[in-house]
Amino acid sequence: MNSVFGGVDVGASATKVALIDAGRRIIASDVRRTGVDFEGCAREAMDAALSSCGLSCADVTRIFSTGYGRHNVSFAQATRTEIACHSRAAYHFFPRKITVVDVGGQDNKIIHIALNGRRENFKMNRKCAAGTGAFLEEVAQRMDVPIAQVDALARQASHVVRMGSYCTVFTKTEILAHLRAGEKVPDIVAGLVDSVVKRIIEMDPLSGEIVASGGVVAHIPVLAEMLSRHLGRPVHILPEAQLAGAFGAALLAMETPVPL
Amino acid sequence: MKTEQQTFKKINATKQMKEIMELHFRELDEAAKTKSKKIAWCTSVGPAELLRAAGFLVFFPENHGAMLGASRMATDLIPVANALGYSPDICSYLTSDIGSYIKGQSPISKAYPGISGPPRPDVLVYNTNQCRDVQDWYNFYAREFNIPCIGIQTHRGVGDVTKAHVDSISAQIKALIPTLEEVSGKKLDYDEFKHVVGLSRQCTDLWKEVLQIASNVPSPLTFFDGAIQMGPAVILRGEQRAVDFYKLLLAELKLRVKDKVAAIDGEQFRIYWEGMPIWGKLRELSTQFAELSACVLASTYCSSWVFTALDPDDPFDSMARAYTELVIVRDENYKERYFEAEIERYKIDGMIFHDAKTCPNNSNNRYGMPERLSKKYNMPMLVINGDLNDLRCYSEEQARTNIEAYIEQLSEKKGR
Numbered sequence: 189m190n191s192v193f194g195g196v197d198v199g200a201s202a203t204k205v206a207l208i209d210a211g212r213r214i215i216a217s218d219v220r221r222t223g224v225d226f227e228g229c230a231r232e233a234m235d236a237a238l239s240s241c242g243l244s245c246a247d248v249t250r251i252f253s254t255g256y257g258r259h260n261v262s263f264a265q266a267t268r269t270e271i272a273c274h275s276r277a278a279y280h281f282f283p284r285k286i287t288v289v290d291v292g293g294q295d296n297k298i299i300h301i302a303l304n305g306r307r308e309n310f311k312m313n314r315k316c317a318a319g320t321g322a323f324l325e326e327v328a329q330r331m332d333v334p335i336a337q338v339d340a341l342a343r344q345a346s347h348v349v350r351m352g353s354y355c356t357v358f359t360k361t362e363i364l365a366h367l368r369a370g371e372k373v374p375d376i377v378a379g380l381v382d383s384v385v386k387r388i389i390e391m392d393p394l395s396g397e398i399v400a401s402g403g404v405v406a407h408i409p410v411l412a413e414m415l416s417r418h419l420g421r422p423v424h425i426l427p428e429a430q431l432a433g434a435f436g437a438a439l440l441a442m443e444t445p446v447p448l
Numbered sequence: 449m450k451t452e453q454q455t456f457k458k459i460n461a462t463k464q465m466k467e468i469m470e471l472h473f474r475e476l477d478e479a480a481k482t483k484s485k486k487i488a489w490c491t492s493v494g495p496a497e498l499l500r501a502a503g504f505l506v507f508f509p510e511n512h513g514a515m516l517g518a519s520r521m522a523t524d525l526i527p528v529a530n531a532l533g534y535s536p537d538i539c540s541y542l543t544s545d546i547g548s549y550i551k552g553q554s555p556i557s558k559a560y561p562g563i564s565g566p567p568r569p570d571v572l573v574y575n576t577n578q579c580r581d582v583q584d585w586y587n588f589y590a591r592e593f594n595i596p597c598i599g600i601q602t603h604r605g606v607g608d609v610t611k612a613h614v615d616s617i618s619a620q621i622k623a624l625i626p627t628l629e630e631v632s633g634k635k636l637d638y639d640e641f642k643h644v645v646g647l648s649r650q651c652t653d654l655w656k657e658v659l660q661i662a663s664n665v666p667s668p669l670t671f672f673d674g675a676i677q678m679g680p681a682v683i684l685r686g687e688q689r690a691v692d693f694y695k696l697l698l699a700e701l702k703l704r705v706k707d708k709v710a711a712i713d714g715e716q717f718r719i720y721w722e723g724m725p726i727w728g729k730l731r732e733l734s735t736q737f738a739e740l741s742a743c744v745l746a747s748t749y750c751s752s753w754v755f756t757a758l759d760p761d762d763p764f765d766s767m768a769r770a771y772t773e774l775v776i777v778r779d780e781n782y783k784e785r786y787f788e789a790e791i792e793r794y795k796i797d798g799m800i801f802h803d804a805k806t807c808p809n810n811s812n813n814r815y816g817m818p819e820r821l822s823k824k825y826n827m828p829m830l831v832i833n834g835d836l837n838d839l840r841c842y843s844e845e846q847a848r849t850n851i852e853a854y855i856e857q858l859s860e861k862k863g864r
């Protein structure tokens with residue numbers, strides 16, 4: 189087999205691998221915590237994806253890497269930024285003018301894509317992790333809520349508790365006040381998700397058709413629903429949202445003419 | 449895109465620049481030790497010409513601030529000032545300089561062995577044309593040294609500079625004279641004043657020509673070169689040696705243009721830098737841009753020491769005008785027109801706004817400017833969060849990714 193392409197997305201929280209065939213279909217994938225050894229983790233993830241479909245490294249024509257650890261993947265032939273890869277993946281599923289909202293572990297990105305698939309503009313959130321996956325993870329932990337339950341809990345909310353602060357640390361104290369005041373856990377959890385939504389809305393006017401992508405939306409799809417309520421129009425969730433970066437990297441690996 | 453680090457093109461005149469800068473610091477140190485001459489501390493766009501004509505040697509604390517940033521000493525010294533009640537949200541030149549004073553640690557002593565630090569001042573002179581922080585900064589030292597702190601309160605957010613503005617600033621410049629004469633023990637020499645203003649004007653004209661040579665394609669000069677080569681335009685303006693130096697530098701750059709020598713090999717993208725330099729990361733940033741074949745070639749910052757209104761025959765009014773015409777003093781509409789002219793002059797492909805946490809005065813992204821310019825020129829803009837000196841406000845990883853993605857995007861736009 190010689191038309192398999194790979195993408196490796198070494199994110200701040202998770203490392204993702206996607207392998208695609210000539211038909212641009214994902215034939216294997218892997219997701220694991222990034223940890224401290226970027227290169228080792230990327231390699232393990234790639235090996236796992238390869239063995240799940242009975243292939244070896246030699247069967248892969250080209251591999252691109254992306255994500256914060258993109259320069260640590262020695263077996264990749266080239267790197268692309270997360271912005272390029274998320275754009276490419278989103279345009280694959282929605283080949284038209286769209287606005288991509290990627291909620292990641294450490295940062296949020298908003299990318300405007302033109303009708304022809306080119307990026308028109310992008311924005312990343314300010315340096316602090318407020319309003320990102322890291323915020324939700326930390327604050328949920330403070331409430332003893334496993335991140336896997338955030339989506340279900342937020343859906344049980346009878347109302348959304350309003351969070352006043354940008355700051356992860358301040359929010360943790362604010363939660364104590366809400367608990368003391370008798371607010372229910374699901375309502376507070378919904379408030380946390382809502383706070384992420386507000387950080388996103390502050391970044392950009394979010395015009396046009398919205399596509400949500402990234403690991404946080406994959407695990408907490410209610411976030412996209414709340415964003416949609418705020419905007420008053422539908423928000424699509426990208427298929428394979430968590431793999432979007434890796435999938436986009438694999439598509440770019442396939443489409444980049446050789447030699448690089 | 450290149451994968452290997454490009455070599456930097458060395459500017460030969462840098463040697464002369466370093467020599468005159470060192471001489472300047474040694475003269476100041478000597479004067480402070482022997483009391484042979486009085487020393488004035490002056491803000492970077494303050495009335496330096498008047499101070500020189502009044503017989504002072506002039507020291508610029510902001511230059512010291514930049515040295516603290518470039519040497520990365522700032523990040524350790526800022527907390528010292530924070531602990532004294534100077535907030536981490538105010539000018540990090542101020543906080544790093546005060547921290548440096550309290551700790552007795554200065555990059556001057558590292559750069560020039562034998563000099564312990566900034567020369568002790570006899571008078572402090574500011575102009576609030578750039579910000580209010582300078583006044584509070586100098587008042588700290590006025591209390592420490594028990595010396596006079598005088599200054600000019602400039603109008604801010606100015607649209608057109610009118611006669612009323614000029615009259616008021618000119619009167620304020622004149623009002624500084626009695627204190628200066630009292631401290632120096634000498635009468636202001638009016639002929640000398642005119643002479644100094646004339647030299648400052650020559651320096652400014654040459655510096656402007658140096659900067660505008662970057663409008664050539666490919667550019668022979670980068671913003672990062674400019675941030676280094678501007679030293680004499682700031683601290684030696686009004687002196688013959690600054691004029692001599694810029695003649696030399698200009699000749700070297702003209703030769704580059706003639707020989708089609710690019711500052712960045714294979715220049716593909718021409719970028720405008722709007723905002724303060726991130727002093728502690730100049731090297732890393734210039735390397736990254738070079739690797740991406742992007743030449744950051746012009747900036748508002750380096751042009752802040754272009755004072756074309758200076759006129760030796762009308763020293764007071766022309767100084768008042770020159771120091772009020774600066775971009776930092778002006779309103780948003782003026783700034784927008786200014787950026788438009790710069791984008792066109794330098795044939796810019798992209799523009800990067802540095803939102804410096806502790807300097808709102810030089811962060812021109814905060815009132816929708818990138819969005820308006822982006823629309824007008826159909827040009828993507830990038831905003832980077834950081835700071836001039838406080839590297840705690842800067843996420844290097846995020847900035848690098850932003851820059852890389854930005855150049856990727858410009859490259860897509862050019863169809864490469």
Ligand code: SF4
Nearest residue numbers: 539578579581807809
């Ligand atoms: S203009 Fe900005 S950097 Fe300069 S002194 Fe004022 S606050 Fe500091």
